[in-house]
Structure formats: structure tokens, C-alpha cells
Amino acid sequence: MSKPLLEIVDLCVSVEDKVILDGVNLKVNPGELHVLMGPNGTGKSTLVSTVMGDPRFTIRRGSILFEGKDITEEKVDARARAGLFLSFQVPEEIPGITLENFLRTARGAVDGRQPKILSFRKELMEQMEALDMNPSYSERYLNVGFSGGEKKKAEILQMLMLHPKLALLDETDSGLDVDAVRTVTKGIRTFSNKKNGLFIITHNAKILEGLDVDVVHILEGGRIVRTGGKELISMITNDGFGALEKEG
Amino acid sequence: MKDFNHEKTHVSEVDRSIYDIKDKVDSSFEVNSGLTSDIVSRISQEKNDPEWMRLFRLKALETYHKTPLPIWGPSLDGLNIEDIVTYVRPKTDMRTNWSDVPDYIKNTFERLGIPDAERKSLAGVGAQYDSEVVYHSIREEVAAQGVVYTDMESALTGPYAEMVRKHFMKLVPPSDHKFAALHGAVWSGGSFVYVPPGASVEIPLQSYFRLNAPGAGQFEHTLIIVDEGAYLHFIEGCSAPKYNVANLHAGCVELYVGKNARLRYSTIENWSKNMFNLNTKRAVVEEGGTIEWVSGSFGSHISYLYPMSILKGKNSRMEFTGITFAGEGQNLDTGAKVLHSAPNTTSHITTKSISRDGGVSTFRSAITVTPQASGSKSSVSCESLMLDSISRSDTIPVMDIQCDEVDIGHEAKIGRISESAIFYLMSRGLSEENARAMIVGGFAEPIAKELPLEYAVEMNNLIHLEMVGSIG
Numbered sequence: 048m049s050k051p052l053l054e055i056v057d058l059c060v061s062v063e064d065k066v067i068l069d070g071v072n073l074k075v076n077p078g079e080l081h082v083l084m085g086p087n088g089t090g091k092s093t094l095v096s097t098v099m100g101d102p103r104f105t106i107r108r109g110s111i112l113f114e115g116k117d118i119t120e121e122k123v124d125a126r127a128r129a130g131l132f133l134s135f136q137v138p139e140e141i142p143g144i145t146l147e148n149f150l151r152t153a154r155g156a157v158d159g160r161q162p163k164i165l166s167f168r169k170e171l172m173e174q175m176e177a178l179d180m181n182p183s184y185s186e187r188y189l190n191v192g193f194s195g196g197e198k199k200k201a202e203i204l205q206m207l208m209l210h211p212k213l214a215l216l217d218e219t220d221s222g223l224d225v226d227a228v229r230t231v232t233k234g235i236r237t238f239s240n241k242k243n244g245l246f247i248i249t250h251n252a253k254i255l256e257g258l259d260v261d262v263v264h265i266l267e268g269g270r271i272v273r274t275g276g277k278e279l280i281s282m283i284t285n286d287g288f289g290a291l292e293k294e295g
Numbered sequence: 296m297k298d299f300n301h302e303k304t305h306v307s308e309v310d311r312s313i314y315d316i317k318d319k320v321d322s323s324f325e326v327n328s329g330l331t332s333d334i335v336s337r338i339s340q341e342k343n344d345p346e347w348m349r350l351f352r353l354k355a356l357e358t359y360h361k362t363p364l365p366i367w368g369p370s371l372d373g374l375n376i377e378d379i380v381t382y383v384r385p386k387t388d389m390r391t392n393w394s395d396v397p398d399y400i401k402n403t404f405e406r407l408g409i410p411d412a413e414r415k416s417l418a419g420v421g422a423q424y425d426s427e428v429v430y431h432s433i434r435e436e437v438a439a440q441g442v443v444y445t446d447m448e449s450a451l452t453g454p455y456a457e458m459v460r461k462h463f464m465k466l467v468p469p470s471d472h473k474f475a476a477l478h479g480a481v482w483s484g485g486s487f488v489y490v491p492p493g494a495s496v497e498i499p500l501q502s503y504f505r506l507n508a509p510g511a512g513q514f515e516h517t518l519i520i521v522d523e524g525a526y527l528h529f530i531e532g533c534s535a536p537k538y539n540v541a542n543l544h545a546g547c548v549e550l551y552v553g554k555n556a557r558l559r560y561s562t563i564e565n566w567s568k569n570m571f572n573l574n575t576k577r578a579v580v581e582e583g584g585t586i587e588w589v590s591g592s593f594g595s596h597i598s599y600l601y602p603m604s605i606l607k608g609k610n611s612r613m614e615f616t617g618i619t620f621a622g623e624g625q626n627l628d629t630g631a632k633v634l635h636s637a638p639n640t641t642s643h644i645t646t647k648s649i650s651r652d653g654g655v656s657t658f659r660s661a662i663t664v665t666p667q668a669s670g671s672k673s674s675v676s677c678e679s680l681m682l683d684s685i686s687r688s689d690t691i692p693v694m695d696i697q698c699d700e701v702d703i704g705h706e707a708k709i710g711r712i713s714e715s716a717i718f719y720l721m722s723r724g725l726s727e728e729n730a731r732a733m734i735v736g737g738f739a740e741p742i743a744k745e746l747p748l749e750y751a752v753e754m755n756n757l758i759h760l761e762m763v764g765s766i767g
Contacts, residue, residue, distance in 0.1 A: 099722050102714065123721035124730075132722075139719035143737025149723075152733070156724035188737070209723065 050115040051076050052130075052213045052244040053098065058109035060090070060097050067093045069269035070109070075213060078241040080258060082280065083248045085266035086288050091248045092136060094266065095215040099133040100126050113213070128157050130212030134202040134219045140190040146201065147171060147185040150208050157209050174207045177237065179230050196227040203234035213244040220254035228253050252284045265291060332356055335480050342448060342483065347460060355469035355479025362473040369597045369626040369655070374543060374571045437496060442527075443489040444500055447516050450487035459487060462518055466549040466577045466605075474545040474573040474599075478514050482547065485515035490525040492553070499528040499561075499747060517548040521556040523581075528559040530747060542570045544595075550578035552586050554608065559587040563750050565757065566594035568624060573599050582608030582637070589745045590617040592629055593757055601659060603632035606640035606668075617646040618742040618754075621654030621686070622761060630659035630691075635668040635701075646677045647742055649735060650686035651761070657689040662696075662703065669700040679709045680738050682731070732762035 053075040060068040067090040075081050085091050097104045098111055100123035110119045113129050121129075141149070150171065155161040175182055178200050190198050199219050206214050216235070220228050232254055239245060239258065249255065255277075263280055265273040265288070273279065273291055282290055335356050339349040364371055437444065443455060450459045469479035486502050502517070521527050531548075544566060552558045558578070566572055572595040578586040588602050604613035615631040633642040648656040658677045679688035690707045712734050720730035736743075736758050743751040 099718075101718055122727075123718060124724055124726050127722055127724040135719065135722075139713075139716045141716060141720070141734060141737055143740030144733055149733070152729075153720075153723035153725060156726070156729070205723065 049077055051112075052079075052114060053246070054112040054115075055094075055098070056110045056112070058094075058097070058111065059107040060093055060104050061107055062093070062104050066107070067104070067269055068097070071266075071269070071271055073264060073271060073274070075244045075246055075262075077212070077244055079261040080239060080245040081247065081262045081264065082255065082260050082277075083246065083264045083266055084250070084280070084283055084288075089266050090269050091266055092217050095133055095217050095246065095248060098126075098215060099123060099131060124156070127209075127211075128159075130157075132206050132209060132211035132214045134199075134206060134214065134216040136217040136219075136221065138190050138198045138202055140188075140193075142188050142191050144189050145186050146189050146204075149189045150205060153205070153209055157211075171204075171208060174204055178204055178207075178234055179226075180204065195222045196224065199223055199231060200227065200234075203231055203238075207234060207238055212242065213246065214238060216245065216247045216249075218248050218250070220249055220251050225253070232257060252280050255280065330356070330359075330477075330481070338481060338483070343452070345451060345456070348451060351464070352480045352482075355464075355476050358469045359473060359476035359480055362470075362476050364473055365599070368599050368628050369657075371571065371597065373596075437498075437500075440494045440496070441491040442494055442496055443487065445487050447482075447485040447487050447518065450518070455487065455489060458489065458520065459518065462520065462549065462551060463516075464547070464549070466551070466579055467547050467575050471575065475547065475575050478516070478545045478547045478575070482514045482516045484513075485517045485546070486519075486529075487517075488519040488521075488527065488529060490519075490521045490527045490556075492523040493525060494522075495526040496528065499530050499559075501530040501532065513542075513544045513546060515546045517546070519549070519558065519560075520551045521553055521558045521584075523553040524555045525553065526557045528561070528747075530750070531560070531562045532565075532750065542567070544570055544572045544574060546574045548574070548576035548602075550576075550586060552578060552580040552584040552611075554581045555583040556581070557585040557587070559589070560602075561589040561746060561750065563591040563746065563754060564594060564598075564600075568594060568596055568622075570595040571597045573597075576600070576602040577605070578603070578613070579605040579607050580611040580613065583610045584608060585612045585614070588613070588615040588617070588631070589742075590615070590629075591742065591746065591750070591754055592617070592619045592627055593754075593761075595627065596625060598625075598627040598629060600628070601630045601632050601661070603634070604642065605634045605636065606642065606671075607636055609637040610639045611637065612641040613643070615642075615644045615646070616742055616745045617644075618739055619646070619648040619656045619658070620739075620758065620761060621648070621650045621656040623652035623654060626655040626657075628657045628659065630657075630661070632661040633663070633673065635662070635664040635671045635673065637668055639670040640668055641671065642673045644673075644675045644677075645741070647739060648677070648679045648688055649682065649738065650679070650688050651682040653685045653687075655687045655689075657691065658707075659691045659693070660705075661693045663694075664696045664698050664701050664703070666697045668698050671698070672702040674704040674706075676704075676706045677708075678738070679707075680735065681709065681711055682735070728762065732759050735762055 051074045055071055055073050058068055058071040071094060083091055093104060097106065100121065106119060110117055113131060118126055151162060151167055171185060172182055175185065180200055184197065190201060193201060202219060219231055223231065235245065235258060260277040263275055263277060264271050265279065332353055335352050339352050464479055467475050469476040488500060490496060519529055550558055550560060564572065580586050586604050592598055592600060606613060613633055617629060619627045619629045621627040631644050644660055646658055648658055650656045660675045662673050664671055675692060677690055681688050688709055692705050694703060696703060712731060716734055717727060717730045720733060721727060725733065736755055739758055743754050746754060
């Protein structure tokens with residue numbers, strides 16, 4: 048049996064002395080697709096950002112393991128090179144760097160060697176076409192002037208081009224129209240395989256249509272209050288988070 | 296909260312080893328350090344100046360002695376003109392063929408990438424080593440168009456002598472300021488270009504300037520005349536090895552842009568970091584003409600550099616695109632001046648500055664619109680990026696608008712690199728240094744785009760070196 052891709056043990060996280068996560072435990076194995084749901088402001092973004100190493104958050108207690116290795120103190124770029132990827136809820140705009148140049152540099156960084164320009168470009172164009180992105184976006188500055196939808200597609204494009212082992216998607220579907228959600232789902236399906244892990248934060252079951260969800264976690268009050276199968280999704284979609292409490 | 300500051304990697308002084316190649320000082324002639332009329336006369340004699348130039352130099356020297364140092368800009372302490380050997384000439388005469396240039400000079404140029412540039416379809420190269428032009432070539436097709444590209448000394452006595460006399464230091468008179476006066480007294484080397492009416496020079500003409508001897512000043516003079524309807528792109532590139540003695544650069548650039556003519560003047564300056572760069576550049580533009588300045592300032596200890604454009608003819612235009620990168624120990628005071636003195640003239644200034652490790656960058660703009668310049672437009676935009684809390688960036692815009700019907704805009708932005716942008720890039724595998732270098736490179740990109748390719752590459756390399764250090 049291979050090691051879990053991600054293992055979070057008793058994670059407590061605060062920001063500016065305010066405790067956000069208070070003892071989170073979970074495990075993602077290779078090939079699994081996890082969904083994290085929960086009311087607004089319960090720390091879902093904090094969880095994935097902390098796993099990626101966002102310096103805004105302070106780890107009070109607990110540890111994060113990636114493929115069995117403790118990465119709690121690891122630098123952000125080392126986590127990325129180990130195979131972690133975070134799709135940002137609000138991707139940064141970086142003027143002056145084209146999407147293509149950025150991605151080529153990033154691929155070189157995670158692979159440890161520069162990709163061949165032509166084959167990289169071919170791969171990029173194929174992925175962009177699959178994501179319904181206008182090829183001219185490769186020449187545009189990273190996320191600058193992209194619509195909300197294009198930014199999210201660009202995040203999925205980055206995921207597909209950087210070949211991580213585990214992708215954390217932070218509300219990648221929020222603010223997207225129906226077609227764009229479908230495209231994002233398609234991208235996720237392309238990424239998903241027996242080895243790769245996915246950890247998706249969402250409020251919307253649409254993005255999960257056609258995906259094989261293995262595990263669903265509910266985060267409330269800084270803790271995982273419930274873990275189950277995909278039946279939890281329809282329960283919450285139909286009756287809201289209150290349904291869980293009633294069910295007790 | 297985790298303190299990001301503790302994670303910052305200190306980026307030390309850039310490895311300048313490829314730029315700091317010192318050759319043995321091998322000069323056939325060096326004047327004493329101090330500056331007297333005897334010395335100026337000897338310079339004039341040595342250069343076989345025509346009589347009018349000898350008198351011009353002596354008059355300029357008088358002006359120099361009478362004129363006080365500027366008191367409004369960065370400190371010039373540490374600059375002692377009495378110590379500066381103003382005139383150093385390597386043991387070689389004018390060359391027209393690369394293979395005849397002495398090896399030690401060639402080696403240095405080669406390490407600076409100059410022969411490559413030469414091979415790459417350049418029209419002509421006047422490479423200045425110390426104070427004398429040692430290498431000069433011009434492509435036949437350019438000469439066939441009637442374009443003259445020669446060193447200033449030859450121009451003074453050649454068939455264009457009258458034209459030179461008519462224009463020399465008329466745009467920048469020695470009375471302009473102390474260092475213009477100094478230049479008038481001791482100028483040496485530089486380029487003369489004349490583009491006849493209607494000629495369009497398709498490939499850029501380039502000139503490289505470089506200082507080598509300790510304590511040597513560099514006073515090259517550039518005079519370019521682009522006649523009616525003609526076009527020229529001239530590139531001036533500088534790179535100097537580092538010495539501990541204060542170095543002075545007081546060059547002068549005079550550009551005459553004729554009716555409906557266009558001149559693009561690009562510079563990348565990368566003086567060693569002990570240089571006082573007190574350069575004066577000025578253009579006058581006739582009706583319908585255009586001057587385009589592209590300027591990158593990276594090196595030097597102190598810079599005073601404000602290219603001026605005089606929009607003399609109606610519908611004339613200027614564009615200025617500049618970038619300044621000030622690191623430790625550098626105080627770079629740069630900007631642009633425009634005089635709108637005819638109707639419907641346009642000026643457009645875009646600058647970026649980066650300061651780091653206590654570096655100071657100041658941007659000055661001076662826009663004057665005279666009463667006869669109705670219908671004129673001017674826009675100034677400057678953006679600064681400070682990479683740490685000990686660095687400094689200032690913007691000093693001056694506008695003197697004497698006309699009602701004008702459209703004037705000014706925009707200034709000062710910023711820092713956001714930590715969330717660093718986090719974003721690092722989450723894609725980039726090290727913190729590379730993430731910062733990428734953001735700074737992106738900030739500079741709109742300027743790099745304006746530079747010729749090899750200069751854009753050089754600038755990106757410089758930024759990368761400055762940001763990431765000498766990590767190989």
C-alpha cells in the first residue's frame with residue numbers, strides 16, 4: 048500500500064491571534080477525490096492555504112505530511128516541487144509576464160529542468176483548447192485583465208501543465224457560468240487518475256457532476272464535523288448544513 | 296503570525312565580474328590630473344583641433360571655472376575634478392577593421408558581447424575605448440544612402456566640418472551648467488551622424504562607450520542630424536569595469552530632428568558603481584518630426600540625467616520611455632524635460648524606477664508649454680517599485696503651462712511587491728528570489744519591449760543578476 052498523499056494531524060491554525068482551525072485531521076490517498084464543504088467563514092480556505100504554506104497563517108499545533116514526509120515547516124516552493132498544487136480562490140495578477148512564459152518557468156522549477164519550448168507549447172495549446180481558452184491568452188500577462196471565469200480556467204490550466212500529485216481547488220467554480228463550470232469539471236476529469244489526488248472546496252454540486260467523489264468532509268467551527276461518502280453532498284445541497292445538526 | 300521578513304533572503308551585491316574586467320593601463324598619453332588652460336590647449340593640440348575649436352575649448356574652460364556646482368540634486372561629494380585624468384588614449388589609432396583592433400581591447404569587448412552585436416546586422420559600430428574611438432565601421436549600403444557615420448574628430452575636419460561647426464554645442468551650450476562647460480573644454484571622441492533628406496536607415500547604428508583607466512573621465516560628444524523626412528535609430532550602450540577612484544562621465548548628446556523626420560535614440564547605461572554620470576542630452580524637433588527616447592539606467596554611483604526635447608515645429612512629437620534601477624550606494628536622479636513651443640505638439644513620458652538595498656531613485660519631469668503652443672498635449676506617467684523599506688523613491692514633477700488650450704496629464708504610482716503575489720508564484724514552484732525577480736522583470740517589461748532585442752536580453756539578465764545574485 049502506498050503512503051497517503053496528504054495527511055493532516057491535529058492541525059490548529061490562527062491568524063492574528065484568532066484561532067481558525069482547531070484540530071483538523073484528514074487523509075487523502077492517491078487516486079482519491081475529496082470534497083470539503085462547510086458554511087462560509089469556517090476555515091476551508093485557511094486549511095488549503097496552510098497546506099500550501101501561506102505565510103499569513105500561523106500553525107499553532109499539529110502537522111502536515113505529504114507522501115509521509117513532514118512538510119509543516121517546508122517552504123512554499125518546496126511543497127510545490129514535491130507535488131502540491133493550490134488553485135487560488137482569487138488568483139494574483141502579475142503584469143509583464145506572459146501566461147506561457149510563466150508556465151514554462153514554473154514547469155522548469157517543479158521538474159528541475161527546463162521544458163523543450165516547442166513540445167511545451169504544443170502541450171499548452173492542446174490543454175487550452177480543451178479548456179475552451181482563446182490561444183491568445185498564452186501571450187497575455189498572467190491573469191491581468193482576465194475575467195473571473197478566465198482566471199479560474201487559467202488555474203486549471205496551470206494544474207494540468209504542472210502535473211502535481213495533489214491538487215487543492217479552492218472554490219474554483221465560484222462565480223462561473225454553467226458552461227465554464229462544465230469546462231472546469233472536464234479539466235478536473237482530465238487530471239484525475241489512479242495516482243493523483245484531488246481536494247475540492249465547493250458550495251456547488253454542479254462542479255462535481257460526472258466526477259467520482261470518494262470522500263466528503265464537512266468543516267464547521269474549525270473542525271471536521273463529519274466525513275462520509277457522496278451522499279452527504281446531496282443532503283447538504285437539498286437541506287443545507289442545518290440538516291447535519293438535526294440528523295445529529 | 297509568521298513573520299515574512301525573517302524569511303527574506305538577503306540579496307547581495309551583484310557579481311559584476313563579467314563587467315569588471317580590468318586591463319592594464321596602457322596609455323600613450325595622460326595629462327596631469329588638474330585642469331588648466333595649458334592642459335586644455337595640449338588636449339586641443341594633441342587632437343589637431345581646428346583653431347575655432349581650440350578657442351571654443353578655452354572659452355568653455357573659463358565658463359567651467361566660473362560656474363558653481365549644482366546644489367539641487369544628489370550630492371557630488373567624492374567627486375574631485377582636480378583628481379580626474381581627463382584624457383586617456385589607448386595606444387592605437389583609428390581602426391576600420393575589427394581584425395586590426397588590438398587583442399586586449401578586443402577581448403574585453405568580446406566578453407561584453409560587442410562583436411556578436413556587430414555580426415548581428417548592425418549598420419556600424421563606433422566603439423569607444425577610453426577617450427578615443429578605436430574601432431569604426433559602417434555598412435556600405437548605409438553609406439550608399441548618403442548617411443555619414445563617423446567619429447567627432449574626423450567630422451571636425453572632414454567634408455562636414457561646416458555642418459559640425461554650425462551645430463556643435465549650440466543645443467547644449469557650455470553655459471548650460473558646470474559639466475556642460477567641462478565637456479566643452481575637454482570633450483573627446485563620440486559620434487557624428489548625418490542622415491540626408493528622405494533616407495531611412497533600416498538597421499540601427501550603435502555605439503559603445505566604455506571607461507578603462509583609473510580616474511579617467513569620459514567626455515564623448517554625440518551629434519546627430521536627421522534631415523527632412525529621414526529616419527534613424529541610434530543606440531548608445533555603456534558598460535564599464537569598476538575602479539575605486541571616482542569616475543566621471545560628462546558626455547553630451549545633441550540631436551537635430553528635421554521636418555517630418557524621426558529619430559529613435561536608445562541608451563542602456565551600466566556604468567560601474569563608482570561612476571558620477573552627469574550626462575546632458577537634448578533634441579530639437581522641427582515641424583512634424585518625432586524624437587523617441589528609450590533609456591535604461593542601471594549603473595553609476597550618482598546620475599543626473601534628464602534628456603530634453605525642444606518641440607520647436609508645429610505637430611512635432613516626443614516620446615520618452617525610461618527605466619532606472621538603483622541598488623546599494625546608488626542615487627539615480629533621472630527624468631525628462633520637454634519644451635512645447637509650437638502648436639499641436641505632443642509629449643508622452645513613461646518611466647519606471649526600481650530601488651533596492653538603500654538605493655535612491657528620483658524622477659523629475661519638467662514640462663513647459665509656451666503661449667504659442669496651443670492644442671498641445673502632454674502626458675507623464677511614472678511608476679516606482681521599492682523592494683525594501685530602506686530604499687527610496689521620489690517623484691518631482693514640474694509643470695509650467697502658459698497656454699490655456701492644452702491637455703496635460705500626470706500620473707505617479709509608488710508600490711512594493713505584495714507578499715500575496717510572492718506566495719502565488721512560490722506555490723507554482725518558484726523560489727522566493729526567482730518570484731521576486733519575475734515580478735520585477737514583469738514591472739520592467741513595458742520598457743524592455745521598447746529596447747532592441749539584444750538590449751532587452753541584457754536588461755533582463757541585469758535585473759536577474761541584480762535580484763538573484765550570482766547564482767549560476
